[in-house]
Amino acid sequence: MFAATDLNASNRRKQGLIKTLFLLMTILLIVPVLIILTVLIVKGGPVISFEFLFSDPKDEMTAGGIFPALIGTVWLVSVALLASVPLGIAAAVYLSEYAPDNWFTRTINLAIINLAGVPSIVHALFGVGAFVLFFKFGTSILAASLTLAVMTLPIVIVATRESLQAVPQAFREACWNMGATRWQTIRRIVLPNSISGILTGVILEVSRTAGETAPIMFTGAAIFLPFLPEGVGDQTMAMSLHLYAMATQVPLPEHAANLPYGVALVLIGMVLAMNAISIGFRMWLRGKKKW
Amino acid sequence: MVDVGSPASVASDVKVAVRDLTIRYGSHVALRDVTLDIRENEIFGIIGPANSGKTSFLRALNRMDTFTTEMAVDGSIEFAGHDINKIKNLYALRKRIGVVFPLPVGLPLSIYDNVALAPRLNGVRKRSELDVIVERCLQRAALWDEVKDRLKSLGSLLSGGQQQRLTIARALSQDPDLLLLDEFSIAVDPVTTMRIEDVLKELKQEVTIVLVTNLVQQARRLADRTAFFLMSECVEIAETEAYFDGRVQDPRSRDYVEGRFG
Amino acid sequence: MSRESTSKLPNLDRRDFAWFVDKGMQVFMFIGGISAIVFIIGIFVFITKEGLPFITDTMNFGEFFTSPRWRPTSENNPTYGALALIVGTASVTGFAMVVAVPFSLGAAIFIAEFATGRTREILKVLVEMLAAIPSVVWGFIGLSIMNPLIIDTFNVPVGLNVLNAGIILGLMAAPIMTTIAEDALKAVPDTYREAAEAMGATRWQIVWRVVLPAARNGLVAAVLLGVGRGFGETMAVLMASGHSINLPGGIFDSVRALTATIAAELGETVQGSDHYRALFTLGILLFIVTFVINLTADLVVRGVRKK
Numbered sequence: 001m002f003a004a005t006d007l008n009a010s011n012r013r014k015q016g017l018i019k020t021l022f023l024l025m026t027i028l029l030i031v032p033v034l035i036i037l038t039v040l041i042v043k044g045g046p047v048i049s050f051e052f053l054f055s056d057p058k059d060e061m062t063a064g065g066i067f068p069a070l071i072g073t074v075w076l077v078s079v080a081l082l083a084s085v086p087l088g089i090a091a092a093v094y095l096s097e098y099a100p101d102n103w104f105t106r107t108i109n110l111a112i113i114n115l116a117g118v119p120s121i122v123h124a125l126f127g128v129g130a131f132v133l134f135f136k137f138g139t140s141i142l143a144a145s146l147t148l149a150v151m152t153l154p155i156v157i158v159a160t161r162e163s164l165q166a167v168p169q170a171f172r173e174a175c176w177n178m179g180a181t182r183w184q185t186i187r188r189i190v191l192p193n194s195i196s197g198i199l200t201g202v203i204l205e206v207s208r209t210a211g212e213t214a215p216i217m218f219t220g221a222a223i224f225l226p227f228l229p230e231g232v233g234d235q236t237m238a239m240s241l242h243l244y245a246m247a248t249q250v251p252l253p254e255h256a257a258n259l260p261y262g263v264a265l266v267l268i269g270m271v272l273a274m275n276a277i278s279i280g281f282r283m284w285l286r287g288k289k290k291w
Numbered sequence: 292m293v294d295v296g297s298p299a300s301v302a303s304d305v306k307v308a309v310r311d312l313t314i315r316y317g318s319h320v321a322l323r324d325v326t327l328d329i330r331e332n333e334i335f336g337i338i339g340p341a342n343s344g345k346t347s348f349l350r351a352l353n354r355m356d357t358f359t360t361e362m363a364v365d366g367s368i369e370f371a372g373h374d375i376n377k378i379k380n381l382y383a384l385r386k387r388i389g390v391v392f393p394l395p396v397g398l399p400l401s402i403y404d405n406v407a408l409a410p411r412l413n414g415v416r417k418r419s420e421l422d423v424i425v426e427r428c429l430q431r432a433a434l435w436d437e438v439k440d441r442l443k444s445l446g447s448l449l450s451g452g453q454q455q456r457l458t459i460a461r462a463l464s465q466d467p468d469l470l471l472l473d474e475f476s477i478a479v480d481p482v483t484t485m486r487i488e489d490v491l492k493e494l495k496q497e498v499t500i501v502l503v504t505n506l507v508q509q510a511r512r513l514a515d516r517t518a519f520f521l522m523s524e525c526v527e528i529a530e531t532e533a534y535f536d537g538r539v540q541d542p543r544s545r546d547y548v549e550g551r552f553g
Numbered sequence: 554m555s556r557e558s559t560s561k562l563p564n565l566d567r568r569d570f571a572w573f574v575d576k577g578m579q580v581f582m583f584i585g586g587i588s589a590i591v592f593i594i595g596i597f598v599f600i601t602k603e604g605l606p607f608i609t610d611t612m613n614f615g616e617f618f619t620s621p622r623w624r625p626t627s628e629n630n631p632t633y634g635a636l637a638l639i640v641g642t643a644s645v646t647g648f649a650m651v652v653a654v655p656f657s658l659g660a661a662i663f664i665a666e667f668a669t670g671r672t673r674e675i676l677k678v679l680v681e682m683l684a685a686i687p688s689v690v691w692g693f694i695g696l697s698i699m700n701p702l703i704i705d706t707f708n709v710p711v712g713l714n715v716l717n718a719g720i721i722l723g724l725m726a727a728p729i730m731t732t733i734a735e736d737a738l739k740a741v742p743d744t745y746r747e748a749a750e751a752m753g754a755t756r757w758q759i760v761w762r763v764v765l766p767a768a769r770n771g772l773v774a775a776v777l778l779g780v781g782r783g784f785g786e787t788m789a790v791l792m793a794s795g796h797s798i799n800l801p802g803g804i805f806d807s808v809r810a811l812t813a814t815i816a817a818e819l820g821e822t823v824q825g826s827d828h829y830r831a832l833f834t835l836g837i838l839l840f841i842v843t844f845v846i847n848l849t850a851d852l853v854v855r856g857v858r859k860k
Contacts, residue, residue, distance in 0.1 A: 018757045019667050025659030029727055030679045036694050090585025098582055100360050110851060111589040117847040118840060119785025121812045125836040129599035150592050174396040176358055178409045178465055179386030181575035193399050211687025214787040218819050240689045247693045264693050275685040279678055290399045291447040379566040
């Protein structure tokens, strides 16, 4: 079956070649990202300034800054987190700590997979049908954030469930044996020992939520608003939609052509920074064993 | 003479009355038709080879079946006169029963918090009261001298033997009526084992102890009466000494004690 | 003595505060648990609610699936042929898979079987970073970087086409395929590899003859989920595909995708109009297809576990 009992030189060269080939494929996958980042930094970098970050768009968005969009994204992400984090953690706790292994639990897991797989534009349609129209929230931060919350719920659930399941079963049994209720066990032992894993998942969710465009287009984000949102009932601008608008809707004169690169750079910077924090956090955790 | 643990005779000081207990995991029968009494303030030994149902028996006493989906328990167990299948607040029951399992479990809390956990669950808040409980329990578990200067360090990072004694201290911190010990000495060195055994003899004044052990000699040193489990059945219940002077009824009991199998 | 110790036994039937808190929390966790099911059903119900009147009253199934004429805004004779949109989505997704599947599986094999230690960690982080780039940024890249690049390189009039959107989509779908494929390869027990190694097999022979066949189902699932990702992608396709209704004859033709059509037109429709409901009908189609893809991937993976 395997002919290579003694590796001769040509065989070894073949091995090296194959390995190099696969390395090449991996690199080709990653190189475009580095090129893209470079272009964004070269073209967008000079655009970014204190004024760009902290002032309003001017002259029909051909000049000025991105402040309302930044603030809007913060609003959208915060409200989405308020809704999805408690619900997502509850779902994960249920699946990890309570759920028996039966068809019902499998159905929940399938629903989670599907929730993550439904196209973002379908989430947008759901947001319009459910939050904007049925619950009469109108196009508002509330409707947009809830749409985002439903969409990113699987991220929190999966990350939380994973870190809950990493807590050894023996700890739970030891607590139950002492007469602790399930909830006391979860609160005193399970959650405190998985909180950092949960946090990693939440940061990842922030990064994902901040970049989404389609789900907020029709539910609460607007291309241009002359004022900042004052509550969850208001519409808002958002970084992602702002980039879309700058790139496709606004005719930019020559001198402002690089503005969208600046917006893209800030957006991708926010997202990648969040991601890097999440990854770094995870690695730090791995080195810090508590049992 | 030979005490077969007949139910009615000593009813007044029976702590745990087990009747026709059968335990199944799915289709596998872990224990079949066990009937026995455990008396107030005795050390009740259970000996037998691996997989004879000893640990399952302890889990049933503690109603751990509610946490194990495929574990099914038939028959009745009365604890201090209460049918434990009918108790409405199982957590209150478990608080009265301390358990030490063979694999040591130091919870990922500080050593202090490990021992203070059960009292805290019971509503003890005062630091001074907790201090007293923690010190007493660690003393009794023969761990105090080794850890008294680092009560803040993680209990889950202690050595295996220390974690086992921490587990014992935790069980004692519940101030239990019934103490279930499952091969507690597996991870503990002989000297410490002897110290803990001395503590157990003292504790007998206050609590009833069920001691599952794979060491026949340990049962002989500690247990007043001993049951012999073999292949999911309770073969023998007798005064511990009866196993060693040939008064037991089933020949397999004597064979096991004399080391002919197991 | 015995009396005394019995008397310290509390009332075992009294349900205390902790007991009720425990029950309450259990209910709360259960609500969280079923929320995913509620939302999936909710999504289906709400988009069907808005789309159903179109399906029952206006829609002509033959026209919908065979006509490339999507003219919902025509005053006299609006037509709702979704064929061009379906073909548009299929061509872009198909091209994306042609680009992404070999590279993703290759990267997964390299990371799982050849790379070690630090290299492995770094590559995994980079793949994760790739997955994090928002779709609108990808769309912007297609529009502003790829577009002129394609026009110059291939000397074509328009750079927003199947090629552009396909490459972008391929890069977007690659991380998820790489990650899941790598998990599938890692799930093959080391004993298989050791057994083959003991027989004198080279690293590549082990991968080709032992690891890949054993991980087959997981790899299929990885590709399926990649297809699902590409199929449902909205903003990047909207911005990079040219967004013109067209049955493409080649990779340099512009196309329009199902998702992009909804994103581009929903804002201009009147709520309750045929056009508005037709867009929700496209949403139902998207929902069903992605549901089937995800379900299949799940079943395929479960097939692995059973063995």
